[in-house]
Amino acid sequence: MDKPSVTIAWGERNSRDNDNPIRTFRFNTEGELDAFLEGVSECLGWFDYATIGEGYMFETVEQWKESE
Secondary structure, eight states: OOOOOEEEEEEOTTTOOOOEEEEEOOOSSSSHHHHHHHHHHBBBTBOOEEEEEESSSBHHHHHHHHHO
C-alpha cells in the first residue's frame, strides 16, 4: 500500500514561467498528512500554495501549470 502523500507548489502563481518550488511530502498515516495540511492551511494568507495529487486542488503538476 502506498504511503499517504501530497505534492505542493509553493508560492504565488508566476503565470507562464512557473518556477515555484514543487515538493512531494510523504507520511506514515493519513492523520499525519491531515495534520500537515492543517498547518499549511493555517499559513494561508502569509503565502500562497496549491496542492497537487489525487483528490486535491489539481490532479497533476501539468494541470496546475496550465491553470490560471
